[in-house]
Structure formats: C-alpha cells, structure tokens
Amino acid sequence: MKIIRLSVFQKTCPLTKPYSLSGGRLIFKELDTTFVKLETDTGIVGWGEGCPWGHTYLPAHGPGIRAGLETMAPAILGLDPRRTDEVNRAMDLALPGHLYAKSPVDMACWDAFGKSTGLPVVDLLGARYDEPVPIASSISTGTPQEMLALIDGYRATGYRVHSAKVGADVKMDIERIRYLATNEKPGELIFYDVNRAWTVSEAILVMNAVSDLPVVFEQPCETLDQCASVAARTGHPISIDERLETLTDLHRIIADRCGEIVNIKLNRVGGLTRARRLRDVCLAHGIRMLTMDTGGTVLADTAVHHFAQSIPVDYRMGSWLCQEMITFDPAPGQGSRNINGCASAPLLPGLGVDLDELLLGDPVAVYG
Ligand code: MG
Numbered sequence: 001m002k003i004i005r006l007s008v009f010q011k012t013c014p015l016t017k018p019y020s021l022s023g024g025r026l027i028f029k030e031l032d033t034t035f036v037k038l039e040t041d042t043g044i045v046g047w048g049e050g051c052p053w054g055h056t057y058l059p060a061h062g063p064g065i066r067a068g069l070e071t072m073a074p075a076i077l078g079l080d081p082r083r084t085d086e087v088n089r090a091m092d093l094a095l096p097g098h099l100y101a102k103s104p105v106d107m108a109c110w111d112a113f114g115k116s117t118g119l120p121v122v123d124l125l126g127a128r129y130d131e132p133v134p135i136a137s138s139i140s141t142g143t144p145q146e147m148l149a150l151i152d153g154y155r156a157t158g159y160r161v162h163s164a165k166v167g168a169d170v171k172m173d174i175e176r177i178r179y180l181a182t183n184e185k186p187g188e189l190i191f192y193d194v195n196r197a198w199t200v201s202e203a204i205l206v207m208n209a210v211s212d213l214p215v216v217f218e219q220p221c222e223t224l225d226q227c228a229s230v231a232a233r234t235g236h237p238i239s240i241d242e243r244l245e246t247l248t249d250l251h252r253i254i255a256d257r258c259g260e261i262v263n264i265k266l267n268r269v270g271g272l273t274r275a276r277r278l279r280d281v282c283l284a285h286g287i288r289m290l291t292m293d294t295g296g297t298v299l300a301d302t303a304v305h306h307f308a309q310s311i312p313v314d315y316r317m318g319s320w321l322c323q324e325m326i327t328f329d330p331a332p333g334q335g336s337r338n339i340n341g342c343a344s345a346p347l348l349p350g351l352g353v354d355l356d357e358l359l360l361g362d363p364v365a366v367y368g
Contacts, residue, residue, distance in 0.1 A: 001080050001116060005039040005368035006073050006105070008066055009360040013051075013297065013326040020140045020165070025197060028054045031295045031326060032062025035360060036069065038081060038108035039368075046081060046112030047355055048104035049303075050267050051296035051322070057195075058242060058268060058294065060100040066364065068101025073367035081109035082116060084273045099245060099270030100294070106271025107303050107351070114350030121303070122345045125276055125310035132342035133308040136161040136191075136290070136318040138325065141168060144179035151180070151190070158341030161318040162190045163218070166206075167197025174209045181213045189318070193218040196242055200226050207234040218263060219243065227258040239263055239290060239317075245270075250278055254285050261317060263290040266303060275307050283315060292320040297328060302335035302353050306345040319343065330355045 013031045020027050033051035040046075055061035075094035079087050087109050091102045114121045122128045137154035139147050139162055151162050164180055166173045177192055184190055196219050198206065203220040207230070218239040220230050231238050239261035240253050245268055253259055262282060264275050275291075282289055291308040293300040301321050308319045321338055323329065335353040336343040346352025 001044065001082060001112070002041045003038055003077055003079050003081055003368070004041050005366065006069065006076065007037040007039070007363040008069055008365040009035040009037070010062065010066065010364045011035070011328055011330070011360065013328040015325055016327055019138075019325065020142075025167075026054070026056050026195070033296050034062055034065045034104060035299070035330070035355065036104040036108045037363070038105070038112055040081060040112055042116070044112050044115045046108035046110070046115065046350065047299060047353065048107030048109075048111065049296045049299040050100060050104035051294060051300055052100055052267060053295045058100070060267070060294070064098070065101045065104065068095055068098045069105070069367070070365065071095050072101070072105070076105060077368045081112040084109050084113065088270070088273050099274070100267045103267045103271040106273050107266070110272050110303075111350040118349050120345055120347060120349060121272070121306040121351055122309045125272065125307065127310050127312075128345070129309055129311065129313050131313050132339065132344045133291070133305055133316055133319045134161045134341060135159060135321050135338060135343050136163045138320065139164040141165045144176045147176060147180060148183055155185070157338060160188050160341050162188070163193045163320075164190055165195065166192050167194040170202050170205055173206050177206070177210050177213065177215065181210070181215055189216070191216040191218055191239065193241070194220045196222045200229050203230040204233050207236055211235055216261065224249070224252055224256065224258045228256045231257055231259065237261055241265070242268075244278070247274070247277055247281065250281050254287070261288045261290065263292060264307075265292045265294050266300070266307065267294040267296075272303060272307055276310070279307070279311055283312070288315050288317050290317045290319070293322065295322050297326065298323045298331050298335040298337070299351065299353050299355060301343070302345065302351050305336035305343050306351065309345050330359045332356075
C-alpha cells in the first residue's frame, strides 16, 4: 500500500465562548484546524487533524502545519502508511522538529492502517482496556464562584474530572484552590493547571499554602528546571504538560523528578506513533497519564481516545473533548462523544470517523 495523494483542508472553529488561561495572560476566541486526507493506491483513505490551541499557547500555529505539510509532502508520497515509524523518520529527515505539523499525517497513517486490517486503531496500539475514559472539563480562569459555576455546568453533563486554570495573582489563586477543593464532590478530581504562569517562588508560596489539601498541579512553571525546583520544595504531585514534547524530555522529567504525572497531547508530541513510545516509558516508571490533543474537532478527540484506551485503567487520569468547546463538527453523531462524563474509542476500523467532506469545503492544497 502506497500513499498517492495528500489533500489539506483548513477550518476556523469559533469557541462557544471566549476562553482564558494562564491567569488571563492568554485569551482565545477561535481555533485554526487543519485536516489531512491521505489517499492510497488501494483506495483506502486515512484522515488526520492538527489543531494548535491558537498561536500564543505553544510554539505552534495552524499556518505552520500547512507550511510544514508543503515541505514534507514529497518525502511522504510513495511510502506505506502502515509503516508508521518509517513515515515519521521520513518526515524527520525532510523537516527536523515541527512535531505539531507531523501529527495529522501520523494520525491519517494510523487511520489508513486500521482500515487496511479491519481493526480499530486502539487495537493496533497493542491493547484495548474497555473501561471508558473519564473526560476532563477545562475551566477558564475567573473568580472562585465563577469557576465553580463552570464546574457545575460540566457536572450536569456527567463530568467528574476538572482542569481548573489558575496562575494569576498568588493570593487569589490560593483562594480559588481552597474554594474549589472545599466544594469538590466525592469521586471527583479537580487538578489545578497553571499553564507555566508562576515563577518558582510563586509556585512554592501557593502550593505550600494549600499543603493540607490533596490536590494535583499541572505545569506550575515555564521550564523543567523550574518545575524540578518546585517539586523539591513542595509536597503535591505535579503533572508536566507543555514541557513534554519528546522521549528525551520524558527521560529528563523522570531523572530529575520534575513531576509524577504527564499530560500527553498528540499534536504537541507529534502524533500517535510518538505518543505510544511515551506511554510505554511512563508505564515502566509508574507515571500516570492525562491524554489529550492541543485542540480540534471530533476527529482529534477520537484519536485521543484510541490512545487513551490503550493505557491500563490505573494509569489513566483523564482525557478531554475539545469538541464541546467549539461550534464546528465535521462528523455529526460519530466518533468519541461524552457519555455521562466518559468517552470511548469507536469499534470501527481505523479511527472510526467518516468526515463529511462537504462540511470541509475545498482543499487548500493537494500534493500528489
Ligand atoms: Mg495543561
């Protein structure tokens, strides 16, 4: 089986409401998502999606994916999409780095691979642990009362895991965390995602001020050095998110004790092939995982749930459905959806999402 054509589609997806994180430092109103249609000489088609969370959150942006695809396309055409390591190697040689531009191609390869075998992608990743994956809400920074009201809204649709965005004024953050932790319901997990906003001293101040609370923090500071410094002087488990891109980063996180949990986002780490490698190292070192993408529609969300269900239940902390925060749906009724606060990978071959091409409009580029 050979890749004969790559078609690229772009959609602007408005958020259902403006979203603020990192203490209000970053505000978002829409996402720029890119779909890749990968056609093969057998007639099998694979689909992938890459959607950075805007252009201010990470060193990634929608136009960057499309520029990367233009550069990499000649190296991808002619390859067998089932040989995912080989496709990734070819992309790395054609364009070092730029993992976020590679993720949609990698995703489309796994989709085509699954369809060629009649198996869902999760099966090809080596395991399917059937229990549905709890999905995490994403709670925009606000007053403690505003944030609890947002959590209540998610509770009404079954959510039991919440990612509350903090990282603004230190005293207000302590108030937010204490208020939300006090109002946590049995069986719930609220983790406090700082998105790199604190300095080391701020992180130590806030985390030690709530040392009596059994709570988890995510990416308190900008760098792994800073997170390791915080981890050494505080008692809460720390999840590393934005500073985990490569297997080398994960080795560093483990060796320097920067955190005990990681958040693996498919677009940031370069897709399912690389995410699987991270998963196996995490399992070997007793590190629990959150599994998400950086953004996107039901297609990206579904790829996440194929990956999430390949992780043993004890090692899963939660995933995310970005689809619930945007107004564009390219595959109504299909793929991974919220069922009482959890989601699962479809049982269909490949990713199990049949995109409605009429909803995507004309391709912005075609290679091959
Ligand atoms: Mg995070």
